[in-house]
Amino acid sequence: MGSDCRFFRLYRINQSFHSITRNLVTGDFAMTITRRDVLLGATATAALVPFAARAQTSEVVIGVIYPFSGGSAQQGVDAQKAYETALEVINKDADFDLPLAKGEGLPGLGGAKVRLVFADHQADPQKGRAEAERLITQEKVCAIIGTYQSAVAVTVSQICERYQVPFVSADNSSPSLHRRGLKYYFRAAPHDEMYSAAMFDFFDAMKKKGTKIETLSLFHEDTIFGTDSGNAQAKIAGERGYKIVSDIKYRANSPSLSAEVQQLKTANADVLMPSSYTTDGILLVKTMAELGYKPNAIVAQDAGFSEKALYDAVGDKLEGVISRGTFSLDLAQKRPMVGKINEMFKAKSGKDFNDLTSRQFMGLIILADAINRAKSTDGEKIRDALAATDIPGEQTIMPWKRVKFDEMGQNNDADPVLLQYVGGKFVTVFPPQAAIAEAIWPMK
Amino acid sequence: MTAQAIIQSLASGLLMGLLYGLIAVGLALIFGLMDVVNFAHGEFLMIAMYATFFLFAFFAIDPLLSAPLVAAALFVFGAVVYLLIVRFAMRAKANAGMVQIFSTFGLAIVMRGLAQFFFTPDYRSIPQSWLGGKTVSVAGIFLPEPQLIGALVSIAAFAGLYFFINRTDFGRALEATREDPGAVALVGIDKNRVFALGWGLGAALVGLAGAIMAVFFYIYPDVGASFALIAYVTVALGGFGSVFGAFAGGIIVGLVEAVTALVLPPSLKSVGIYAVYLLVVFIRPRGLFGSM
Numbered sequence: 001m002g003s004d005c006r007f008f009r010l011y012r013i014n015q016s017f018h019s020i021t022r023n024l025v026t027g028d029f030a031m032t033i034t035r036r037d038v039l040l041g042a043t044a045t046a047a048l049v050p051f052a053a054r055a056q057t058s059e060v061v062i063g064v065i066y067p068f069s070g071g072s073a074q075q076g077v078d079a080q081k082a083y084e085t086a087l088e089v090i091n092k093d094a095d096f097d098l099p100l101a102k103g104e105g106l107p108g109l110g111g112a113k114v115r116l117v118f119a120d121h122q123a124d125p126q127k128g129r130a131e132a133e134r135l136i137t138q139e140k141v142c143a144i145i146g147t148y149q150s151a152v153a154v155t156v157s158q159i160c161e162r163y164q165v166p167f168v169s170a171d172n173s174s175p176s177l178h179r180r181g182l183k184y185y186f187r188a189a190p191h192d193e194m195y196s197a198a199m200f201d202f203f204d205a206m207k208k209k210g211t212k213i214e215t216l217s218l219f220h221e222d223t224i225f226g227t228d229s230g231n232a233q234a235k236i237a238g239e240r241g242y243k244i245v246s247d248i249k250y251r252a253n254s255p256s257l258s259a260e261v262q263q264l265k266t267a268n269a270d271v272l273m274p275s276s277y278t279t280d281g282i283l284l285v286k287t288m289a290e291l292g293y294k295p296n297a298i299v300a301q302d303a304g305f306s307e308k309a310l311y312d313a314v315g316d317k318l319e320g321v322i323s324r325g326t327f328s329l330d331l332a333q334k335r336p337m338v339g340k341i342n343e344m345f346k347a348k349s350g351k352d353f354n355d356l357t358s359r360q361f362m363g364l365i366i367l368a369d370a371i372n373r374a375k376s377t378d379g380e381k382i383r384d385a386l387a388a389t390d391i392p393g394e395q396t397i398m399p400w401k402r403v404k405f406d407e408m409g410q411n412n413d414a415d416p417v418l419l420q421y422v423g424g425k426f427v428t429v430f431p432p433q434a435a436i437a438e439a440i441w442p443m444k
Numbered sequence: 445m446t447a448q449a450i451i452q453s454l455a456s457g458l459l460m461g462l463l464y465g466l467i468a469v470g471l472a473l474i475f476g477l478m479d480v481v482n483f484a485h486g487e488f489l490m491i492a493m494y495a496t497f498f499l500f501a502f503f504a505i506d507p508l509l510s511a512p513l514v515a516a517a518l519f520v521f522g523a524v525v526y527l528l529i530v531r532f533a534m535r536a537k538a539n540a541g542m543v544q545i546f547s548t549f550g551l552a553i554v555m556r557g558l559a560q561f562f563f564t565p566d567y568r569s570i571p572q573s574w575l576g577g578k579t580v581s582v583a584g585i586f587l588p589e590p591q592l593i594g595a596l597v598s599i600a601a602f603a604g605l606y607f608f609i610n611r612t613d614f615g616r617a618l619e620a621t622r623e624d625p626g627a628v629a630l631v632g633i634d635k636n637r638v639f640a641l642g643w644g645l646g647a648a649l650v651g652l653a654g655a656i657m658a659v660f661f662y663i664y665p666d667v668g669a670s671f672a673l674i675a676y677v678t679v680a681l682g683g684f685g686s687v688f689g690a691f692a693g694g695i696i697v698g699l700v701e702a703v704t705a706l707v708l709p710p711s712l713k714s715v716g717i718y719a720v721y722l723l724v725v726f727i728r729p730r731g732l733f734g735s736m
Contacts, residue, residue, distance in 0.1 A: 069557075071666045073565030222711040249711045255670050258456035259705030259713065266449050278567055282662040289577050290588035290660070291452070313569035313662060317577075 059115045060106060060371055062364070063135035065128060065146035065156055068120035071253060071279065074309065075148045075356065076120070079171075081349035082357035083116055083145075086364035088344065090114050096337040097395055099369035108372040117141060121152050128152035132159040142377035143168065145363055148356070150174035150224045157185050164379040166370075166386055170363030171356045173302070174228040178410040184379070186386050186409040188366050188400075189359045190416045192225075192275075192301065193232040195324040198416040199299050200236050202322075202430045202439075203271070211441055215245045217269035217295070219260070219284070221252040221276055229275035229301045245269045253279055257287045265293035275301035278310050285314040296442040298322065299418070306355040311421065320443025321421045327358035328417050328428045330436050331399055338397045353397075362396055366403055399434045452585050453702045459591040461698020466598035466653040467671055468678035469605070469690040470522075470646030476685025477622050477642040480530060480544050484552035485675055486668025488647050490559060492518050492654025493663045497568050500658075506574050508593070511655035515648040522647025523640040525551065530643065531636060552668075559665035568663040576659050590659040597656060601649060602691045609687065618642060622685075674717075681721050683734025692732060696720065 064083050066076035088094070091113045094101040105111040117139045121128035128147060135141045136159070144160055145168040147153045153172040160167035161182045169177060169187040173195065178187055190198075203213045218233055220226035230249060237244050246267035250260045261284065264272060272295040276284060281304030288294070298321045304310050305323040329352060332339035342353045345361070353361070366389060371377065374385035391403040393413075401413040418430035420439055429439040471485045482488075492514050499510040533547035534540065570576060578589040609615040620628045621638045629635055661667070678697050682689025697717050704716025724732060 069560060069565075071664065071669075073560060073665070074567065077565060249709055251711045251714065253670050254713075255674060256456070256460045256701070258460065259453050259702050260710045262449055262452050262456065263705075263710070266446070279662055279664070282567065282569060286577070286660055287588075290579050290591075291456075291586045292579060292581065307567075309567035309662075313567065313571060316571070 058110075059113050060109060060368075060377055061115050061117060061139060061141045062367065062371075063119060063132070063139060063141035063144040063146075064116050065119045065121050065131055065135065065144060065152075066148055067123040067152075068118065070122045070124075072123050072148060072277065074278075078349060078351065078357055079148065079360050080118060082345060082353075082360040083364050084348060085341065085345045086361045086368075087114060087116060089341070089365065090368050096341065098337070098341075098397070099365055099391060099395060100372060106368065106372040108375040109377075114368055114371075121147060121149075121156070123149050123152065125149075125152050125155040129155040129159055132156040133163075136160070136163045136165050141165070142371065142379065143367055143382055145170050145360075145367055147172060150177060150228070153177055154224065157182055160184050164383070166367070166379060166383045168363050168367045168386075171359040174224050175232060176224070176228055178408045182409065184383055184409075186366075186405055188363060188403050188405075188411045188414060189326050189398075190414040191410065192229045193236075194412075194414070195301060195416045196229065196232045196236050198418060198430070199233075199273070199324060200240055200242070202299075202418050203242065204240065205430070205432075206439065206441060213242070213270045213297075215243045215267075215269040215271075217245060217264050217267050217272045218247045219264060219272060219274040219276070220249055220301075221280055222249050223252055225277075225303065226252070226275045233273055233275075233301075250280070252277065254283070257283050258291065260284075261287045261291050261293055264288075264295075265291055268293075269295065271295070271297045271299055273299050273301065274305065276304045278304040278307045281305055281307070281310045282313045285310075285317050289314075289317050298443065300324070302355050306419075308351055308354070311424075315421070315424065318421055319423075320440050322418055322429065322439065322443075323355075323421070323426075324416050325355040325419045325426070326398055326400075326414065326416060327353060327355050328399060328419055328426065328434065329353065330426075330428045330434075331397070333436070335394070335397070341397055358397060362398055365396075366391065399428075448584050450706065453706050454699065455585055455587060456591075457699045457702025458695065459587065459595045459698070460701070461695040462595035462598040463591065463653060463657070463694070464671075464674050464678050464697050465691045465694020466594070466601055467650055467657075468675040468682075468694055469602070469687055470648075470650040471675050472679045472682065472685055472687055472690040473605075473649070474643060474646040475679065476687070477618065478534070478625070478639055479685075480534070481548070481676075482646070483545060483549040483672075484525075484555060485650065486672025487552045487555040487559075488518060488522070488650045488668070489654045489657070489671055490663075490665065490668040491521070491555065492651040493658040493661070493667060494559065494563055494568075495651075496655045496658035497570060497663050500570050500573070507570060507655050507659045508574055511597070511652055514655040515651040518651025518654075519644040519648035521651075523644035525647070526640045526643035527636075531639070556665050556668075563665065565665055569661075570658055573659050588660065590656065594653075594656040597652060598691075598694075601652060602687070605649075605687055614638075614641065677717055677721055680731055681724055683731030686731065686733040689731055689733030696732075 066079045068076040090100045105113045119131040121131050143166045150172040153169050157167045161184050166184045173192045175191040175193045218230050220230035248260050300323040302324050370385040371382050374381040393400045393402050399417050403411050417428050417434050419426040420429045427437045428434050474482050495514045496507050499505045529547050533544045536543035575589040580587045617633050617638050625635050678693040682693025700716045700720050701713050705713040
């Protein structure tokens with residue numbers, strides 16, 4: 001009897017063990033204070049607004065969906081600060097040449113203020129789906145913006161499409177996202193094929209100057225971001241006659257990257273092209289140093305390589321690394337408002353705008369501008385207003401030509417830039433019209 | 445693929461494997477002692493890494509020096525966790541196994557949440573240390589010093605543990621309690637005291653691993669997750685409750701991981717580990733060195 005009980009108990013431990021360890025990996029179970037605070041805050045605000053006033057649309061509610069817990073929670077926290085900065089520009093009077101900066105609130109809706117409801121997707125596509133549905137049905141948001149991870153943008157945008165609520169993909173870069181025939185999907189920023197094309201334009205230009213660039217190593221993580229990026233790079237490399245000597249797809253958040261780096265070292269390509277989030281980026285650079293691998297050049301697909309945490313950890317080993325970007329603080333020299341808005345963001349977050357936070361800021365401005373022109377919180381009207389968006393590049397904080405969406409909701413006039421990490425900060429080195437310095441090649 | 449690349453992969457795998465063993469042994473020890481799986485094991489590793497980081501950031505104590513301090517702190521922490529949580533979970537009359545799982549599981553969630561709240565989710569790392577970034581090169585094979593020292597510490601810890609369990613009074617009490625917790629009470633051994641010290645010892649060992657890991661790994665609230673999974677497989681492979689099994693299991697996991705990455709695309713390297721585990725389940729379900 002006693003041993004039977006014991007056996008049964010062990011059996012059940014074993015059963016739960018499997019499902020729980022799976023959750024341990026995805027961080028599925030993590031509930032956080034951040035999220036609860038956000039929800040409580042939202043409820044409290046909603047309670048304060050008189051019911052009658054809400055009926056007259058004195059406020060416009062927008063859902064913001066990010067990872068606020070789990071491995072990429074820091075991106076969510078930073079994103080929240082970027083959106084709050086944009087909210088300040090929209091809801092308060094500010095003297096910038098940006099849509100909605102002058103005057104308070106949305107004039108098209110009688111000065112209605114924008115309110116943001118933050119939701120936590122924990123980097124899990126299924127959580128993202130559930131949270132998007134909750135935002136739309138419970139919080140009655142008129143549009144959703146997000147999501148950092150492209151894999152989550154897939155499910156969130158599907159839910160938005162079903163409820164006919166516009167989704168602005170502020171900082172997702174997977175090219176497959178806008179090619180799914182969705183009517184309610186919009187992305188003002190470039191996608192990875194545009195970024196990758198810019199990298200190869202840069203290689204072509206360097207080759208013309210006599211730099212030897214023939215072989216490439218691709219190093220990308222195994223979710224949609226890394227996979228799409230790696231595929232785009234492999235495709236363009238083939239078209240333009242660059243030889244890929246190693247193409248390594250690795251498991252995100254691996255405890256060790258020794259074997260992977262060993263293969264990169266053996267291949268020893270002219271350029272190493274990583275597509276990695278922060279954690280893997282740090283481990284990659286550390287492991288490279290430990291195994292004595294020093295490539296001639298690293299040209300990174302943003303993500304981890306535009307994060308302060310990565311440069312705090314391993315910046316000394318990255319002098320001369322090049323990353324693609326959508327944003328460059330160098331632009332402040334030509335467009336002073338970029339510097340001023342950056343100061344506003346810095347006061348909240350303690351950080352400069354980076355590639356992600358600048359896109360998030362701009363995404364909300366573009367969305368709010370469309371709601372203002374729609375003069376309505378109706379999903380279809382906002383969708384039509386977004387489709388009619390035409391903002392000249394000078395009225396953004398980005399080095400883009402303009403913001404204008406094609407029939408798939410992609411802005412093809414968002415020119416990427418390449419930034420080089422020199423002496424502790426990023427310098428724009430490509431394209432020539434935005435560059436303020438020549439690229440240093442090879443890196444130190 | 446050159447012979448050098450293969451030797452390099454095996455060497456890296458062996459070093460990592462010894463660390464995996466050190467991470468996992470605390471789990472095996474606690475399970476062997478009282479049949480409780482500590483689901484907060486990864487979080488123990490996480491706070492050990494944070495402790496090392498903060499000792500470095502505020503007092504400029506090198507991880508190599510702070511490792512004993514961190515291990516001692518984790519010893520206290522582990523014992524307190526037993527006395528405040530696990531002791532009560534074990535008293536459950538019905539569904540004791542479930543209660544134990546959810547108590548340590550709940551502890552894991554709380555620890556992650558608190559870490560995220562107090563330490564922020566930002567990624568930390570120790571940029572400069574005595575070992576950090578240094579490498580020994582033997583005939584073109586690179587052996588990173590942090591992992592090398594980690595492997596030596598792991599071997600020393602296992603040797604010490606072996607001596608401790610087999611040669612000291614407390615070690616014998618530990619073994620006796622594990623054999624029959626009811627009978628030891630008759631000879632005057634306080635079961636609770638032995639369990640508390642067992643938890644302390646298990647936590648101290650993962651603390652030691654955490655201090656060394658902090659030299660070369662990034663630190664953030666969820667860092668325990670990927671290592672916890674490896675630790676569970678290591679313990680299951682080596683045999684639940686077997687200290688030597690954890691040592692062998694760690695080495696096997698490290699080597700299999702390295703070899704799989706040589707043969708298959710690296711994104712599939714954990715497939716090798718689980719394939720070997722399945723093989724062990726078929727042939728010897730209690731694990732390589734497990735006793736039932």
